[in-house]
Amino acid sequence: SDTTLTIETSIPFTAHNCDAPSRAVETSPSELLTFYRDMAVMRRMEIAADSLYKSKLIRGFCHLYDGQEAVAIGMEAAINKKDCIITAYRDHCIFLGRGGNLVEVFAELMGRKDGCSKGKGGSMHFYKKDSGFYGGHGIVGAQVPLGCGLAFAQKYSKDENVTFALYGDGAANQGQLFEALNISALWDLPAILVCENNHYGMGTAEWRAAKSPAYYKRGDYVPGLKVDGMDVLAVKQACKFAKEHALKNGPLILEMDTYRYHGHSMSDPGSTYRTRDEISGVRQERDPIERIKKLLLSHEIATEKELKDTEKEVRKEVDEAIAKAKESPVPEPSDLFTNIYVKGYGVEAFGADRKEIRATLP
Amino acid sequence: MTVRDALNSALDEEMSADPKVLLLGEEVGEYQGAYKISKGLLDKYGPERVLDTPITEAGFAGIGVGAAYYGLKPVVEFMTFNFSMQAIDHIINSAAKSNYMSAGQISVPIVFRGPNGAAAGVGAQHSQCYAAWYASCPGLKVLTPYSAEDARGLLKAAIRDPDPVVFLENELLYGESFPVSAEVLDSSFCLPIGKAKIEREGKDVTITAFSKMVGFALKAAEILAKEGINAEVINLRSIRPLDRSTINASVRKTNRLVTVEEGFPQHGVGAEICASVIEESFGYLDAPVERIAGADVPTPYAANLERLAFPQVEDIVRAAKRACYRSVQVAATA
Numbered sequence: 001s002d003t004t005l006t007i008e009t010s011i012p013f014t015a016h017n018c019d020a021p022s023r024a025v026e027t028s029p030s031e032l033l034t035f036y037r038d039m040a041v042m043r044r045m046e047i048a049a050d051s052l053y054k055s056k057l058i059r060g061f062c063h064l065y066d067g068q069e070a071v072a073i074g075m076e077a078a079i080n081k082k083d084c085i086i087t088a089y090r091d092h093c094i095f096l097g098r099g100g101n102l103v104e105v106f107a108e109l110m111g112r113k114d115g116c117s118k119g120k121g122g123s124m125h126f127y128k129k130d131s132g133f134y135g136g137h138g139i140v141g142a143q144v145p146l147g148c149g150l151a152f153a154q155k156y157s158k159d160e161n162v163t164f165a166l167y168g169d170g171a172a173n174q175g176q177l178f179e180a181l182n183i184s185a186l187w188d189l190p191a192i193l194v195c196e197n198n199h200y201g202m203g204t205a206e207w208r209a210a211k212s213p214a215y216y217k218r219g220d221y222v223p224g225l226k227v228d229g230m231d232v233l234a235v236k237q238a239c240k241f242a243k244e245h246a247l248k249n250g251p252l253i254l255e256m257d258t259y260r261y262h263g264h265s266m267s268d269p270g271s272t273y274r275t276r277d278e279i280s281g282v283r284q285e286r287d288p289i290e291r292i293k294k295l296l297l298s299h300e301i302a303t304e305k306e307l308k309d310t311e312k313e314v315r316k317e318v319d320e321a322i323a324k325a326k327e328s329p330v331p332e333p334s335d336l337f338t339n340i341y342v343k344g345y346g347v348e349a350f351g352a353d354r355k356e357i358r359a360t361l362p
Numbered sequence: 363m364t365v366r367d368a369l370n371s372a373l374d375e376e377m378s379a380d381p382k383v384l385l386l387g388e389e390v391g392e393y394q395g396a397y398k399i400s401k402g403l404l405d406k407y408g409p410e411r412v413l414d415t416p417i418t419e420a421g422f423a424g425i426g427v428g429a430a431y432y433g434l435k436p437v438v439e440f441m442t443f444n445f446s447m448q449a450i451d452h453i454i455n456s457a458a459k460s461n462y463m464s465a466g467q468i469s470v471p472i473v474f475r476g477p478n479g480a481a482a483g484v485g486a487q488h489s490q491c492y493a494a495w496y497a498s499c500p501g502l503k504v505l506t507p508y509s510a511e512d513a514r515g516l517l518k519a520a521i522r523d524p525d526p527v528v529f530l531e532n533e534l535l536y537g538e539s540f541p542v543s544a545e546v547l548d549s550s551f552c553l554p555i556g557k558a559k560i561e562r563e564g565k566d567v568t569i570t571a572f573s574k575m576v577g578f579a580l581k582a583a584e585i586l587a588k589e590g591i592n593a594e595v596i597n598l599r600s601i602r603p604l605d606r607s608t609i610n611a612s613v614r615k616t617n618r619l620v621t622v623e624e625g626f627p628q629h630g631v632g633a634e635i636c637a638s639v640i641e642e643s644f645g646y647l648d649a650p651v652e653r654i655a656g657a658d659v660p661t662p663y664a665a666n667l668e669r670l671a672f673p674q675v676e677d678i679v680r681a682a683k684r685a686c687y688r689s690v691q692v693a694a695t696a
Contacts, residue, residue, distance in 0.1 A: 083430070109542050118465035133467065134431050139455050146456055149428020156384070156434060179421025186416070277591065279676040339466040340500050342524035345556045347603035349500070354641070 002030045006293065011235040016216050018223035018252070025233040029301040031077065035232050036292045037305065039069040040314045042093040043289060046104060046262070048318050049092065049109055053266045057326075058109045061138075062123045065093040067261040070288035071196055072097040074235025075164060079243055081131035082159065086147040089124035091136045093201045094166070098133040100126065102321030103328075119331045120339070132161075134193035141167060141174030144193060148251075151191035159357040162190040162246045164239070170201020178250050179249060188250035192242045193219070195255045196229065201274040202264040209255075210303075210350040216255035220223035223249075229256030230286040259286065337361060363547075366536040368513035369399045375549045376409055376521040380435060383521055386413040386422055387439030387476075392498035396441045397477060397536055397692035421597035423449030423474070427456045427526075430472040435521060440476035441490045443530060450495075457526035458501030465556065473520045478530035479507075479573060479624045480661060480672055489668075493572065494634075496528040497601040503527045504557055504601040510540040512599060515553030523555060530601075532574045548553035556566035556603035560612070567618040567682050570609060570635055572598040575622045575673060582678035591686055602632055607636060610642045617648040618685040624672055652681035 006024050013020035046066040052058045065072070068090075075085070076097045087094050092105055100116055108115025109123055116126050117136075125136040134150060137143040147165025154161050171177065184191045194213040199206050206213040217223030223245070227238040235256065242252050247339045263270030270279070296302040297311050302310075337349050337359035344361025352359025377383045384407075388394045391404040391414040391506055401640030404412040415422040419440065439447045440630050446453065451475055459469040467557040480489035495502040503525055506515040513531070519525040529628040545551060561576060562583050576597045583593040594612050598605065632653040639651060657671040 010380075022549055086428070117463060117467075120465050121463040125469045127464040129464070129467045135460070135464065138458070139451055141449055142424060145424020145452065146428035148421075149425035149430070150432050151428075152425055153429040153432030155430070155433045172571040176418075176424060179416070179418035180424060182416060182418065183421050183425060231482070267421075304418075339462045339464075341503075342461060342469045342471075345554070345603060347556050347629065350604070 002028050002350070004028055005032075005299065007233055009237065010228045010291070013234070014216065014226040015237065016220070016224040016266065018225065020225065021237050025237045026162070027233060028211070029299070032292060032296055032301060035073055035077070036289065036296060037291045037310055037314065038309040039075050039232070039292065040099070040100070041214060041317065042069045042072065042096060044176055044318045045096065045105060048090065050262065050266070052106070052109065052322070060125065061089065061123055062266045063090040063264065064262040065090050065260070066197060067282070068116065068196060068229070068258045069093060070232040070235050071194070071229050071258055074232040075194070075239045077232070077236040078239035079162070079164070082161045083243065084132045084134055084147070084150040084154070084163040085166065086134040086143045086163065087136065088140065088143055088149060088168060089136070089138050090168070090169065091124065095126040095128055095133060097155055098128045098131045100128050100133075102318060103324045106322050106325035107328045110325055111330060112223045112325060113331050114325065114328035118335065120335065130325050135308050139267040139290070141176055143167065144171070144174070144177045145180035148184045148189055148191045152186065152187065153190040160247060162192055162243050163175045164192045166193050166194045166196055168201060169195060169199060169206045169213065169215060170204065172211060172218060173210055179341060181219055181222055185250040186359070190245050190246040191251045193251065193253045195253060196258055197255055198260040200264070200273060203268065205273065216253050219253045222253055224253035224255060226240040226255045226257065229258030229289060230288045310358050334359070363510040363542045364537055364539050365507070365510050365513045365531070366397070366399060367512035369517055369531065370401055371475045371643065372514045372517040373400065373403060374406070376518055376673070377403065377411065377550070382435045383437065384411040384413065384434060385437045385439065386415055386426060388417055388441050390414060390439050395439070398532060399536070404655060415546045419445050419448035420452065421486055423452040424456060425498070425562070426472055427452050427470060429469045430457070430526075431460070431468050437473045437475060438582045440474065442477055442488060442533070443478040444488050446474065446476070446492065451494070453502070453526070454499050458499050461525070462501060469524050470526045473529055475517070475520070475529035476531060477533040477536070479532050481533045483663060483665065485663045486660035491623065491656065493601045493623065494625050494630045497604070497631065501526065502602060504530065506554065506598060506601055507597075508529045508535070508573055508597050510542050511546045512553065514546055515551055516599060516610070519555050524551065524634040530573065535574055553599070556600045556605060558648065559597045559604035559625065560594060561597045562593070562595040564592040564616065566592045566616055567620060567685050568594045568596060568609070568612040568616045569620045569622060569678065569682065570596045570598055571622040572601060572631070573624070575624060578673060578675050579622050579678055580631045581675045582682065584637055585675070585679050586682050589688070591682060591688070593682055597641055598631075604634065604638070604667040605666055606638045606642065610639060613639050613643050614646045619647070620652040620654060620678065620681045620685055622673055622678055623668045624656045627653060627658055630655055633690055649685045649687065652685050654678055654681050
């Protein structure tokens with residue numbers, strides 16, 4: 001039966017220039033089961049991407065999200081698809097959270113036609129505009145003004161929705177973030193800046209890059225909230241609070257205290273600038289999936305066996321998606337010249353040898 | 363009609379026609395525009411659609427691009443294009459590439475506009491032409507109006523276009539008046555993007571130019587005419603897409619080419635035109651291509667040096683004569 005459960009967040013919120021929301025979060029058995037499953041899919045997907053990368057089926061950059069799943073899932077639980085999300089390059093799970101599917105993820109990672117960007121974007125450039133996901137951006141910090149622009153457009157269009165602009169603790173020091181926040185505050189834009197603080201910008205610890213790593217306070221005149229980003233219920237509560245706040249009062253900063261288990265990207269073993277003990281400590285004490293698992297068991301919503309079965313299903317689902325994605329063809333050579341413009345006016349575009357390859361832009 | 367009034371009326375008409383069009387930038391509202399291009403628009407459309415921003419180009423250009431992702435049609439004014447360097451990442455990486463990277467999901471209907479190129483006596487950091495910079499980037503369209511007709515027709519085309527457009531005006535042309543036809547004044551008037559205009563027909567030598575240099579090229583053509591050289595002057599209007607076919611057709615007729623621009627010579631617009639003509643019309647050339655461009659130096663302040671740093675009418679005349687194998691005076695050595 002789907003009753004309402006009230007569960008207390010792991011730790012209290014820490015507020016800056018605002019009153020913190022209650023620690024008591026409303027949820028339900030079915031929501032908790034969904035959280036468990038969805039986070040397990042994300043975890044499994046990222047681990048599978050790691051293997052595909054190592055077997056050279058994925059090229060270039062690949063930034064994995066395992067460890068941070070509660071942020072994507074908790075945020076989605078508080079908002080709808082008319083709210084916008086924009087993020088940086090660690091975007092696979094945000095795409096999945098917005099309703100993207102596994103085949104689109106793996107096909108894009110492998111540069112195939114059925115990828116969410118038809119193989120033209122790659123790991124860092126996933127989008128799902130029909131459910132309010134605006135990418136997938138490769139330049140650290142640039143997505144924050146873009147997100148504030150989405151919020152501007154929502155307000156301009158009188159849509160009662162908000163934008164969540166995600167960035168890491170590394171990007172938190174970018175000048176353009178403060179430029180956009182200032183304008184957002186001046187214009188009361190419904191923009192929520194979500195700092196996913198995983199404590200390392202590549203290999204630089206937060207305190208080595210930020211004079212003040214209290215990112216929720218860095219907006220000065222803009223209110224902020226520090227949230228346990230490993231607790232999906234805390235994230236949900238914070239995002240619900242943030243949406244209401246932003247629609248009424250303008251921007252807000254949410255600092256999600258989270259952790260990435262993988263290195264920054266595939267070229268980073270993630271062990272030169274932090275200790276293995278630190279990583280295993282977080283896994284043991286704060287893992288977002290384990291937290292939900294414990295709740296499911298202690299509230300007798302599911303048994304160990306049922307959760308094991310879910311894990312098996314998830315594994316199968318991921319494996320099947322990979323098999324399907326592998327069958328997807330690579331893009332046509334002619335796709336080189338599509339989507340450069342919406343309207344190309346029939347002008348010519350040239351390949352490397354313009355006497356050999358040229359195309360008329362539609 | 364002045365170029366200023368042409369730009370102002372184009373903005374006004376497009377804002378009136380489409381509620382998704384808005385203007386943002388430094389001093390566009392209460393100050394009425396640093397160069398008065400947006401005069402009266404705040405009163406008419408209100409602060410929701412004419413937005414004064416702080417002096418933070420990366421911030422407001424990024425906000426403009428994000429608003430375009432959502433489907434609005436922002437016109438972002440840079441007080442001058444020199445300041446667009448603070449925001450060039452959003453023009454190149456956020457605006458120009460999103461439609462491609464998203465396989466057509468995220469289009470970016472935005473216009474970045476403002477004065478470009480050298481003004482008078484403002485020194486190196488405020489005197490630079492960005493046509494070649496932006497035109498080198500696929501995904502952008504780059505327009506360079508010269509006359510009032512260009513300014514009206516191209517700005518309206520830029521605002522209506524579904525892709526990001528860099529619209530390069532020239533401060534020294536804002537106050538210049540041009541005769542305009544009734545057709546140009548009609549609110550439905552619009553010019554095609556990617557099409558050059560033959561400003562003056564001729565048969566002896568082709569001169570390509572854009573923005574302020576079109577006026578110089580026309581003056582040079584008058585002088586050349588007195589000496590029996592009939593020059594064809596092409597106003598490029600659009601740097602990307604570049605109207606290669608009009609340029610090549612003209613060169614095939616005249617067999618001679620002089621390119622004119624204010625920008626730096628290396629990797630410039632003239633260099634690209636020269637390459638195109640060599641590739642497409644090599645067999646038609648009767649003389650080496652001549653390039654007239656800004657001097658390969660940061661812009662100096664002193665009036666005499668500044669004059670030496672940018673093309674003058676006599677430079678164009680001399681180059682055209684060289685292309686026509688007419689005797690010219692020996693060049694002065696610096």
